[in-house]
Structure formats: C-alpha cells, structure tokens
Amino acid sequence: MRTLVLLSLLGLIVTCQAEVFTSLVDLEHVIYTESSMLDALREYVKQEELKIQKVKKLMDELQKANTEAVQDPEHYLSHPVNGLLLVKRFIWEWSEVENIIRLDVPKTNYLVNISQYRDYFPANEDLKGAGAALLRLQDTYKLDTKSIADGNIEGTWKSPPLTAHECFEIGRIAYNAIDYFHSRLWMLEALHRVERQDDPDKTVEKADILDYLSFILYMNGDMDQALSYTEQLLAIDPEHERGNSNKRYFEYHVSKKQQPRGEDDEEEDEDDD
Amino acid sequence: MRTLVLLSLLGLIVTCQAEVFTSLVDLEHVIYTESSMLDALREYVKQEELKIQKVKKLMDELQKANTEAVQDPEHYLSHPVNGLLLVKRFIWEWSEVENIIRLDVPKTNYLVNISQYRDYFPANEDLKGAGAALLRLQDTYKLDTKSIADGNIEGTWKSPPLTAHECFEIGRIAYNAIDYFHSRLWMLEALHRVERQDDPDKTVEKADILDYLSFILYMNGDMDQALSYTEQLLAIDPEHERGNSNKRYFEYHVSKKQQPRGEDDEEEDEDDD
Numbered sequence: 001m002r003t004l005v006l007l008s009l010l011g012l013i014v015t016c017q018a019e020v021f022t023s024l025v026d027l028e029h030v031i032y033t034e035s036s037m038l039d040a041l042r043e044y045v046k047q048e049e050l051k052i053q054k055v056k057k058l059m060d061e062l063q064k065a066n067t068e069a070v071q072d073p074e075h076y077l078s079h080p081v082n083g084l085l086l087v088k089r090f091i092w093e094w095s096e097v098e099n100i101i102r103l104d105v106p107k108t109n110y111l112v113n114i115s116q117y118r119d120y121f122p123a124n125e126d127l128k129g130a131g132a133a134l135l136r137l138q139d140t141y142k143l144d145t146k147s148i149a150d151g152n153i154e155g156t157w158k159s160p161p162l163t164a165h166e167c168f169e170i171g172r173i174a175y176n177a178i179d180y181f182h183s184r185l186w187m188l189e190a191l192h193r194v195e196r197q198d199d200p201d202k203t204v205e206k207a208d209i210l211d212y213l214s215f216i217l218y219m220n221g222d223m224d225q226a227l228s229y230t231e232q233l234l235a236i237d238p239e240h241e242r243g244n245s246n247k248r249y250f251e252y253h254v255s256k257k258q259q260p261r262g263e264d265d266e267e268e269d270e271d272d273d
Numbered sequence: 274m275r276t277l278v279l280l281s282l283l284g285l286i287v288t289c290q291a292e293v294f295t296s297l298v299d300l301e302h303v304i305y306t307e308s309s310m311l312d313a314l315r316e317y318v319k320q321e322e323l324k325i326q327k328v329k330k331l332m333d334e335l336q337k338a339n340t341e342a343v344q345d346p347e348h349y350l351s352h353p354v355n356g357l358l359l360v361k362r363f364i365w366e367w368s369e370v371e372n373i374i375r376l377d378v379p380k381t382n383y384l385v386n387i388s389q390y391r392d393y394f395p396a397n398e399d400l401k402g403a404g405a406a407l408l409r410l411q412d413t414y415k416l417d418t419k420s421i422a423d424g425n426i427e428g429t430w431k432s433p434p435l436t437a438h439e440c441f442e443i444g445r446i447a448y449n450a451i452d453y454f455h456s457r458l459w460m461l462e463a464l465h466r467v468e469r470q471d472d473p474d475k476t477v478e479k480a481d482i483l484d485y486l487s488f489i490l491y492m493n494g495d496m497d498q499a500l501s502y503t504e505q506l507l508a509i510d511p512e513h514e515r516g517n518s519n520k521r522y523f524e525y526h527v528s529k530k531q532q533p534r535g536e537d538d539e540e541e542d543e544d545d546d
Binding site: 027028030031032034035037038041042044045048049052055056059062063065066069070073074076077079080081082083084085086087088089090091094097098101102104107110111114121122123124126127130131133134137148151153158159160162166169170 | 303304305307308310311314315317318321328329332335342343346347349350353354355358359361362363375380383384387394395399403404407410424431433435439442443
C-alpha cells in the first residue's frame with residue numbers, strides 16, 4: 001500500500017507539474033545548487049570575519065594614538081613628531097580603513113560567486129506548484145493538517161515540523177488558488193502554532209492570520225465565525241482598516257440573520273405573491 | 274632653556290606654517306575629528322558583527338536542511354513537504370541572506386557618518402608642512418635622528434617610536450623638498466629599522482629605501498656609496514630597471530675617478546695650455 005502511495009505521489013508530481021519546476025529531477029538540481037551556494041556563503045563569512053579583524057586591529061591602533069592626543073592636545077602637539085603622526089594617520093591609516101570598508105571585497109565575491117546559480121533558483125511559480133502538490137496529496141489521502149505540519153505522516157515519510165510562518169504560507173498558496181477549504185485548515189494550524197508561541201523567531205503576525213481567516217469564513221458563508229475572527233483581529237490591531245469595515249458588514253449580516261421572522265419576512269412573502 | 278625651546282617651537286610652527294593646516298589650533302581640531310571618527314568606526318564594527326551573527330544563524334539553518342537533503346535527494350523529495358520547504362528556502366531564507374549582504378547597512382552608515390568630517394581631513398600638503406616643521410626643529414637644535422625616531426628627545430617631549438615606514442616617509446618629505454641632507458639621515462634610520470625587523474606589519478620595502486639612498490648619495494657626489502647602495506638594491510631586486518641603469522653609470526664614474534693620473538690628465542694639461 002505504502003509503495004503504491006509513494007509511486008502515485010511521484011506520478012502525481014511528475015505528470016501534473018511537468019511544466020513547472022517541481023519535477024523531482026529539477027528539485028534535485030536545486031538541492032545541489034543550494035550546496036554550492038552554502039560553500040559560497042561559508043567563504044563570505046570567513047572573508048568578512050577576516051575583514052573585521054583587520055579593521056579592529058587598525059581601530060585599536062588609532063584609538064591608542066587618539067586617546068593619548070585627546071588627554072592634552074596642546075601638550076601632545078608641542079612635539080612636532082606627534083603633529084606629523086596625526087596628519088599621517090589620516091593620510092594612511094584612516095584611508096586604509098575607508099578603503100577596506102568601501103571596497104567590501106567579501107560582498108563582491110559572494111555576489112559574483114552566486115551569480116552563476118541564479119538560473120537555477122526556484123521562483124514563486126514553483127512555490128505555488130509545490131504547495132499545490134502538497135494540498136493535492138492531503139486531499140487525496142485525507143491527511144490531517146497537524147500531522148503534516150508536525151512531520152508525522154503515517155510514520156513513513158520524515159519531514160521537519162513546520163513553523164507558524166510556513167503553515168501560513170501554505171494557507172496563502174491555497175487561498176490564492178481559491179481553495180478556501182484547505183486555506184482555512186492551514187491558517188488555523190498557523191494560528192495554533194502562533195498561540196503556542198512555537199518558534200518565536202519565524203512567527204507570522206497573528207493579525208495577518210486572523211485577517212485571512214475572517215475573509216475565508218465569510219466566503220464559506222459563516223458570518224458568525226467571520227465576525228468572531230474580525231473581533232479578535234481588532235482586539236490586536238484596533239486601527240485595522242479592513243477589520244473595522246468588515247466588522248460593520250459582518251455585524252449587519254449576523255443581526256439580519258438573527259431577526260425573528262417578522263415584518264421583513266412578511267414583506268418578502270407579499271412580494272412573492 | 275626647555276621653556277625657550279618649547280616656545281620657539283610653537284612660534285616656529287605657527288608663524289612659518291600659518292597658511293598650512295599645521296597650526297596647533299587646526300591640528301587640535303583634527304584630534305577631535307579623529308575621536309568622532311573613532312566613534313563612527315566603533316559603531317560600524319558593532320553593526321558588522323551583528324550582521325555576521327545574523328548571516329551565520331541563517332547559514333546554520335540552511336546547512337542543516339541541505340545536509341539532510343543531500344544525503345538522499347530522491348528520498349528527501351519523496352515527501353512533498355520537503356520539496357515545498359526547499360523551494361521556500363530560496364524564496365525566503367536565501368533572499369534574506371542576499372539582502373543582508375547586498376544592502377550592507379553598516380558600510381552605508383559608516384560612510385554617511387564620516388562624510389560630515391571630510392572637510393577637516395588633513396591632506397598631503399599638511400603632511401609636507403608637518404614634516405618640514407620637524408626637520409626644521411631637528412636642524413635648529415641639531416637633534417639626533419635616532420633619538421627622534423625612538424621618541425627620546427632630551428627627556429622632555431614624549432612621542433611614540435617611529436616605524437621604518439614612518440622614517441621612510443619623513444625621508445621622502447625631505448627628498449621632495451630637495452633636502453638631501455636630512456633625507457639621507459631619515460632613509461638610513463628607515464634602513465636600520467627594516468634590518469632590525471622592527472614592526473614587521475608596517476615595514477617599508479628595503480629596495481625602495483636603497484633606491485632613494487643611491488640617488489641621494491649620487492646627488493651628494495658620493496659615487497662609491499651610490500654604487501654600493503645600488504648593488505645592495507640589485508641583490509634584492511636584480512630586475513630593477515633604474516638600479517641596473519644606475520649601476521652602469523656609477524661604475525663608470527667610480528672607475529674614472531680611480532684611474533691613476535696618466536694619459537687623460539696629460540691631455541687635459543695640454544688642453545689647458
């Protein structure tokens with residue numbers, strides 16, 4: 001069974017996404033491209049650290065000379081050697097510092113090094129394709145969102161746990177594909193992770209998740225829930241323009257729904273006659 | 274006596290160099306300018322170190338993900354979450370790395386910060402003036418070159434010991450002012466320091482010193498010594514063009530001088546008659 005799942009998954013990706021980047025072969029190339037880019041980045045860090053050491057060394061020498069000068073400038077300058085050295089410091093050492101900083105060799109080298117790989121960089125289209133493949137899989141095999149996000153799919157495949165931001169991005173891919181069903185699932189997963197304060201460095205803004213959720217629930221026809229998410233959004237960001245305008249809209253529709261069958265309905269019945 | 278020396282020194286610098294930068298007042302301003310530039314440089318180093326930390330953190334995360342992927346790309350990519358995360362890494366994390374490197378905020382900030390001080394930077398003219406003041410002092414008080422270079426002037430003034438490069442530069446200032454007497458003294462001091470391997474980071478090329486010395490001695494009419502320095506230069510740099518051409522010239526003049534009074538002299542006597 002698992003082999004079948006795996007094979008059909010491969011087939012799914014390869015046949016349906018043939019014209020997009022996400023064929024297995026192309027993504028393998030991206031993996032190796034990434035390895036090369038990591039080599040370039042490691043070299044950048046090494047060169048940068050050497051550069052900073054050089055600058056710090058010059059800075060310490062300049063500081064030492066300047067500290068002495070500042071203590072008693074008149075006395076310091078009474079010795080013409082000191083005056084000469086002061087002038088010389090600007091013409092040599094300070095120029096050298098400025099050149100090191102301005103030329104910025106590590107940056108130049110890094111950007112040149114990675115330029116050869118740019119043609120192999122995935123783009124937004126590939127993200128859409130990869131996201132769509134994931135959602136198709138989820139749909140086909142009725143996979144639980146949390147399980148996918150935790151990296152626990154039926155014990156077979158290993159994948160890292162997803163961050164709130166990653167769940168949010170999958171939710172956005174679904175949203176942009178007008179797949180509100182999956183968008184809601186992934187936005188809720190993102191919301192849970194934010195509320196659990198999972199991975200604080202990469203967290204997405206809770207307000208942004210609620211903004212999407214309120215619209216998704218509205219599109220699903222659930223005004224009560226849309227209003228509820230909007231109110232949560234406004235509790236965080238009371239000035240949120242769309243939130244405020246949506247609130248009035250949702251409140252109107254919720255109150256209209258709650259009105260007992262009365263005047264309006266009798267008027268409608270009369271119109272129908 | 275010392276007070277007199279100090280006062281006349283002040284007077285010497287102020288009156289003779291009034292139109293050049295090296296009045297005491299202006300150099301005092303340069304000292305304070307340098308202090309401000311050191312603040313800007315310290316800030317640059319701090320921002321650079323934070324930037325590197327940020328890049329290293331991203332690099333470690335990217336390396337971790339890529340290491341797993343590279344172990345078995347096909348297996349890794351069999352899970353569509355991994356494919357999605359791979360694509361996402363390029364669109365988010367790798368872009369973020371590139372932006373941090375490309376924008377180079379610390380460099381921009383530093384160059385902006387110091388731009389306000391550029392009007393107060395001493396220039397080559399000021400170096401000439403400061404050097405001339407020093408040489409005038411040396412001349413007036415018959416000060417020993419080594420003592421000045423060691424920072425030991427008659428026990429009164431303190432100045433730091435000079436490097437070989439600094440002695441060379443003073444020698445050059447004198448040379449450019451056609452002051453071969455002092456130029457020779459300072460070039461010799463530079464040579465001694467190079468041979469003592471004093472301060473290896475800032476050393477000047479021995480060949481450059483010998484190049485100047487051979488010309489200075491020639492200008493002083495001392496062909497033997499000029500030849501000797503030229504031969505020492507060629508021992509270090511056998512392809513030195515000027516050295517090779519000078520050698521032939523000096524050798525000719527030395528040999529002419531060494532010829533015993535004979536034919537040529539008798540011919541000269543006859544011409545005189």
